[in-house]
Structure formats: structure tokens, C-alpha cells
Amino acid sequence: MHSIHLFIIASFVHHVLSQSTESSRTGLATSAVIADYPTSGTSYANDGITITLPTTVDYASITDLSSAMGTDNTTAAASTSTSGNSTTSSPSQTLLVGTARTTTTLNGTATRNATASRTTSSARPSNTAPCNGHPDFCQRKYSNITYIAAHNSPFIRPGNLAANQMLDVEAQLNDGIRMLQFQTHYVNGTVYLCHTSCDILNAGTLEDYLITITKWLRANPYDVIAVLMGNDDVIDPMNFTGPVVNSGLIDFVYTPPTVPMPIESWPTLAEMIFRNERAVVMLDYQANQTAIPWLLDEFSQMWETPFSPTDRDFPCTAQRPPDRPRDVRLDRMYMANHNLNLEVSFAGFDLLVPFYPLLNETNAVSGYGSAGVAVSNCTQMWDRPPNFILVDYYNIGSYNGSVFQVAAEANNVTYNRDSCCGTAGVQSIAARLLEGSDARKIYVFVVVVGIASSWFL
Template identity: 70%
Template sequence: MQLIVCLFITALVLGAYAQSDEETSSGTLETTQLPTATGADYATSGTTYADESRTITITASTDYATVTDISSIFATDNGTASSTTRSGNGTTTSSPTETILVGSAKTTTSLNGTATTNGTASGTSTSAQPTNTVPCNGHPALCNRKFSNITHVGAHNSPFIRPGNLAANQMLDVETQLNDGVRMLQFQTHLQNGTMHLCHTSCDLLDVGTLEDYLTTVAKWLRAHPYDVVAILMGNYDVVTPANYTAPVVNSGLIDFVYTPPTQPMPLDSWPTLAEMIFRNQRAVVMLDYEANQTAIPWLLDEFSQMWETLFSPTDRDFPCTAQRPPDQARNVRQQRMYMANHNLNLQVAVAGISIDVPFFPVLNETNAVEGYGSAGWAVANCTTMWDRPPTFLLVDYYNIGSFNGSVFQVAADANGVNYDRASCCGTAGTTNGGIAVKDVARLKWYILLWASTSWVLLS
């Protein structure tokens, strides 16, 4: 009872603060909503996993490629190439001459005999190769790297940025996330009156709009950034049929960029390089955690056929790199799949049937740090030791907060063996305090008050 009263009082304070400082896009003031009861951050009933014992050959019903044969593109003496591209409406245009996307020689470092970085693709040739100057996902060295051989920073619950709401997991909008270097967008979806909405656990708790509107922003960003590849991981919280996801993807324009794999599942070495995906304009890897049917919808990938995850919504600062989903998968199978390290520390509050998992703010700058106990760097190193390779995706809360602005990107850069420009993050002008906007500092103090007060009650 003490905890409920404490949460209620703090929520009122947060609501008053939100009312005095925040205004929604419709022009009305917003109050903080207090969660009443939540379960896991993903569907826990009615879920099944694909049969790992067989491989399905995928046949795409539509040719989404802009270049059908990567071998037909050759570098000229100055390392440039021209190509033909197809626009979203089906028309064909000739693109300007561009620097060809090629990689560099393989270089890795080791720690006690274990690789500590993703290896760069390599090859032998009797002729000099052109030097690539075009960045793929921000780095020229990644162009000839397989998508599965790169550590990508992911935004946990990317759309949920509502200020003053306890169910929020990010501060900056999706366009800013992408501009800063986030390359996986993860979130929950819920079917509301026949329309897919973005809600956190319950649409009564936090509803930030339709899936189509969100994907429209992502598709617009991809059109403006032709050398970037993005993964989109959708949580099918209501366990509805996958056909509910086709209209939002098609109507948003994201369909112009979807990647269709040749098989289900996809072993690590079967994934294309970023350059190949860019040339073919298949730059959106769209995944669904449950109920995907790649025979019917080839581009909507079954997440757990393609990768596995560590413990979701972790509350342990050790961040053990043990697999949680899919369960009961053999180690040799996991070693041939991409994997995601869930590195978003939560405070679990549970009393009188109420269960709330919320981002643990007091140590967020340490959780997203490059080094130190419980840091992102710590977790990646542990995963690398355990699995002989870094995670493919590093999923974090409030990616802009850390030991410095965007420290999680430094962690990914270290895993990828590339340099990171710390001045490139985070968000718009006027951000300080680890990427937190000045007007958000007071709000953050109220959040810390909440965590401190709930922790005190739990310990008393």
C-alpha cells in the first residue's frame, strides 16, 4: 500500500510538471498516466516458434531489386560506377556517377584468443582495388561487411517518447534517432479497431499513434539517405495474423525498401553485404517476433528464425549473455544466427498484483557507458567472450544518455573496428548533460525521485 501511495503521489507531481511544460501536437495539455498492471514487454501466450529442422526457400512475388546482378557493376579506374535505379512508383532513372562501395582487408583484434570485433570482409585480387569513400551506415569500412557481421545500435521501444509518461523509453523522435546512428527500431504494436497502433503494453497506458504514420517517417528518411540500411523489429503483442502488417508497410512507402531473404532461416554467412543491399535498394530488414509467415509474406521476416535474444527487460546489472528466446535452441544453431543483446536496465516494481518494468534512471549513464561494471561495453565484451562474436544488435533505452553523448555508438564502433565521431550525437542544438535537452533536466530529477522513493519502500 505504501508503494502504491508513493507511486501515485509521484505521478501527480510528474503530471503537474508535464502540464506546466509540455503540450501535445493537438494543442492540449497532457497528464502523466500511472500504469495499473503490466505483464512482460512482449506476448506471453498463444505464441509459437518456427521449426528449426527445415529450411524454407523464399520466392519473392515482386522484384524489389534496383540492380538484379551485383556482378554487373564494375569500378572504373577512378573507383566510380554508374547504375540505373527504380523509383518507388516503378519508373526508371539513371543515377549520377558514384564511388563504388568496396571494403577493406580483414582486421581483428583478440582478447585471450577470442575475437573482439566484427571482422571486415576480405578478398584477394591481382589488381589494385579502388578506395571507397561512400559511408554505408556511417562508415565506408562497413560497405563490404555482411549485415550479420556488424553491431547495430537499436532503440528499445523507439516510438515511445511521450514526455512525463512512465512508459516512455526514449527522449528523441525516430528521425533524430536515425540521424544519430540508430540502425534498429524496435517497438510493440497493438490492433485497435482494425488499425495497428504503437502502444506500450496497453493503449490505455501509452498510445503514440498508428504504425503507418511511424513507418511513413522511416520510409521518408530512407529515401533521403540512400546509403543506409535499417532493421525494424515489430512486437506482435496481440498475436494477430501477419496480414495486419501489410497495409501499414505498403501505404507508408516502406515496401519500396524491404529486404526479402532467400531462405528461412538465414545462417550468418547467407546475409548480403551492406553494399549489396544498398545497390538493390533492399535497405529495410523488417521482422515480426510472432506469427510471421514468410511463405505468404516473404519480406516480413520471422524474428526467431533469423536471430535470438538475451533476457528481455533485464533487471540484473551483470547482463548475462544467456539466450532467452527462442527457448531450447541448440548452441551450435545459435552460433549460426544473428543475436540481440537487450541492454536496457529496468526497475521491476511488483506489489498487490501490480507489475511494472520501467527504465532504471539512476544508473542510466553507467548502463549506456563505454566501460565499467554494467556498461554497454561490459555487456558486449561478455557476449563476445561467450559467443565468439559481438552481438548483431545492441538494444538500449535513452540512447542519447551515457558516459558522454551517444556513448553506445562508441561501443558499437569499437565492436565494428571503426572510428566514432563523438560530436555527431545527439539530437538538435541546445542539448547538454549527456544529450538531454536542457528543459528535460528537471523532469529527469523527478524520475530519479520516483526511483529513489520506490526503492526505499521496497527495501524498508
């Protein structure tokens, strides 16, 4: 039996190395992308109809929000620009105090049982830069900022081919990641964080993951984040309310006034922080905002470029939701998927894995296939930069955290290169391992060994 496996593995190695050699000459294969999201049982809401949602936020009652936030209106004059994320950076430090919230509400009316976790934001740290580290962002709308998003944020297991990140979620947030994206799977009544299958990579329960995020939000009361959950099993959205409530994240969720949300309808970061609504929680499929207003329907609120791309040109064409006119797309936030994948096909099987050897180019500020070039192309095509740049292994690039430099340039602010990344030396070690023209061959060999080991177990 083992001899048969070895023959298959040898054939597979030959096939993969042939693919890799061809890719090194012409770029990555551009065959049909393997979907990394549910392709059946899904639908997209009609975002041509505006629905007003119940909300407790009344910003009109705040007469001078900029004064309350410790910021100056004169530094925020450019924040309303829709032609790009334009403003200037200020190095000043500001003490910012938001409003504490204690609630266990599920949707503004129904309440969770008394065992649900409760959180407050009473901490008042001093000498802290507000508004995601840039005081100038305070008076800029949430929809007028470019954020770096961690693709499959929880999947960090070393040696596992399904991993997409190297540093844990706390390090991600500390380094500046402001959207956490991931897949979920429903197993025996519990929502787990699993990549493709819980037999391949299981990062634990959604509730445990959200507890870590909630603790970070408590400790960082001047930051706004997004959580984008992939509903891969296309289950009822009520299955996500328990983990959000019991983790305490419910105390920080943002509830929009309408669905969909046009670009200009989003609040400023100052408004979100002042109200302590600092977590934008989205679900890609099955969300029902009339029932659960704070669980945002992703594709009513924004659109995406092609997901799990294998094309190094990273076209900034709209993929999901399909069939929307350009004027509608221009009035929504959007996410550029910039996580490069290697697609390997053999004997009827399709495998899609992060293309690790090219991370120093994919996450770079400039050069072919770089995040910097992709953002520039998107900006030209859509008259403004993407709101989210979804990346694998964010800490690796042309230098540590180069993807944050890309976002900083899109936002017209400065970035401190010394602020990244969570583990010293990670970048240099990875770079040394992947140097040389045979990097692709080494990588696909590792892929094959990983597959083979699972056959022999």
C-alpha cells in the same frame, strides 16, 4: 475515498523506497523478469528446416559490385570474418548510387491497390559517406556489423512513465540508430503503436510512423536500417502489410533468399544499397515468410538475450527462441537486450519501468553494468559481438551517445563524439537531475506520483 488513496500511496512509497535502498546496496533486484511481450498464443518456427523463398535479387549478374559502389576490394578483405566485426575505418567520402525501385508489391506476386504510396530513390547527394556512415562497411555482410537499436523507439512522450526514448525517430536515425524496435496493438481494425496498453501511451498508427521512416530512407539513400515490430496482440501478419505498403516502405524492404538465414548468407551493405533493399523488416510472432517473404520471422533469423532485464550483470544467455543448440545459435544473428528496468511489486501488482537514474552507467563504454562490458562478455561467450544492442534513452550515457562508441569498438571503427545527439544539452540536464545517492529514491517517488495522479483523475 481520497484518504484511502493517500494511505495506499503512503504505504506504496514506503515499500518502494525500502526496495530502492536495498537495491542500492546489492544492485537491482534479480527476481523474475516481467515479460514485455506476449506469453500466450505464441510459438516458434522450426528453423531446422530451410525454406527457399521467391526473390528478385540476382547478385550473380553484378560482375564488379565493389566498383559499382565506388569502393575498393582491398579495404574490405576482413569483412568476411566470423570471429568478430573486424575492419578498419576510413575517413574517405564516396558517392554511392543505388538502383531506384518503384513497386507496390505485397509479397512479390500480389499487388496493393492503386492508392498505395509509391517511392523512388532518384536523389544523388554528393560528399556522402555510404554504408551507414562507414565506407568500409560496404563490403561487410549485414550480419557482420554491430548496430545500436532503440528500444520502443516511438515512445518518447515527456512525463509519461511508459516512455523509453527522449528524441523522435528522425533524430534517432540521424544520430545513428539502425534498428527501430517497438510494440504494436490492434484497435478497431488499425495497428497502433502503444506501450503495454493504448490507455497508457499511444504514439499513433503504425502507418504514420512508417511514413516518417520512409521519408528518411528517401533522403538517405546510402543507409540500411532494421524495423522490429512486436506483435503484442498476436494478430495475423497480413495486418502489417497494409501499413508497410501504404507508407511506401514496401519499396525498400529486403527479401531474404531463405528462411532461416545463416550468418554467411546475408548480403553485404553494398549489395543491399545497390538493390535499394535497405529496410530489414521483422515481426517477433506469427510471421509467415512463405506467404509474406519480406516480413521476416525474427526468431528464425536471430535470437535474443533476456528481454526487459532487471539484472545489472546482463547475462548473455539465450532466451528467445528457447531450446536451440549452440551450433545453431552461432550461425544466427543475435540481439543483446541492454535496457535496464526497475521492477516494483506491491499488493499483487508488478510494474516494470526504465531505470532512468542509472542510464549514465548502463549506456556507458566501461564500468559495471555498462554496454561496453556487456558486449565484451557476449563476444567472449559467442565468439563474436552482438548484431544489435537494444537500449533505452540512447542519447544518455557516460557522455552523449556513448552507446555508439560501444558499437564502434565492436566494429573496429572510429566514432565521432560530436555527432550525437539530436537535442543539445539533454545529457547534461539529465545528469544534473540524477546526481547524488538519493537518485533511486527520487526516481521511484516520481513513479509513485505518476501512478497516483492516474488514480485521482
